[in-house]
Amino acid sequence: MxxxxxxxxxxxxxxxxxxxxxxxxxxxxxxTDLPPIVEAVTYDDDVAPIINTNCVGCHSGPSANAGLQLDGYANVRAAAEQGNLVNRINNASNPMPPSGQLPPETRQIIDQWVADGFLEN
Ligand code: HEC
The missing domain is CATH 1.20.5 (Single alpha-helices involved in coiled-coils or other helix-helix interfaces)
Structure with missing residues (x-):
């Protein structure tokens, strides 16, 4: 057969x-496939936990990578306003963190925080 x-x-x-x-x-x-976030996104409640878990290890203190400080509201806001932070988080070929892009749900929170005008708390 x-x-x-x-x-x-x-x-x-x-x-x-x-x-x-x-x-x-x-x-x-x-x-962009996710449903929109309806509740307010603030630095203290939503953004700080993401940055502290995924970024601060490499981006704080005297030996911060690329000289970029990401501890605290003022530093994270400055990096987000300048544009590089959002670009690198969403950059599939050269992402931050370097180990790989954060899940879309997490990146959407950062995008929304920027769109809402960097609310602190
Ligand atoms: C394992 C270490 C590490 C982690 C974790 C990390 N970074 Fe980085 N980051 C680097 C290094 C090294 C560079 C410089 C090389 C480059 O630009 O790829 C950099 C560069 C950057 C730059 C560009 C700075 C500039 O002026 O060119 C931004 C923005 C950035 N990181 C944001 C983030 C954010 C936001 C997170 C967390 C979501 C993060 N990084 C997590 C190591 C890290």
Whole structure:
């Protein structure tokens, strides 16, 4: 019995399934696909925990990377107003943190904080 057509069909199904999964993963990475945030986003409640967990280890103190200080409201606001912070967080090919882009839900909070005018608390 010739099994070749079956093997071919199974391979094709596997390929279609794989392509489908890959597409879904990419879609989840898109901040614009998320529902809008309706409640107010503030530095103290929402932004500080993200920055302190993901950025301050490399961006504070005398040996801060790129000389960029990200501890405290004033420093984070200055970096966000200047534009680099938002660009690098959302930059898929050269992200901050360097280990990989934060989840879209997390990046959306930063974007919203900027859009709302950098509320502190
Ligand atoms: C593991 C260390 C590390 C972590 C964690 C990290 N950074 Fe960086 N960051 C660097 C290094 C190294 C550079 C300089 C090289 C470059 O620009 O890629 C840099 C550069 C930057 C720059 C560009 C500064 C400039 O003036 O060119 C920004 C903005 C930035 N980081 C923001 C962030 C933010 C926001 C986070 C957290 C979401 C973060 N970084 C987390 C190491 C880190």
């Amino acid at each position: 010739n099994k070749t057509p079956y093997t071919y069909l199974i391979c094709l199904c596997a390929l279609v399934l794989y392509a489908n999964c890959t597409t879904n993963t990419l879609d989840e990475g898109d901040v």
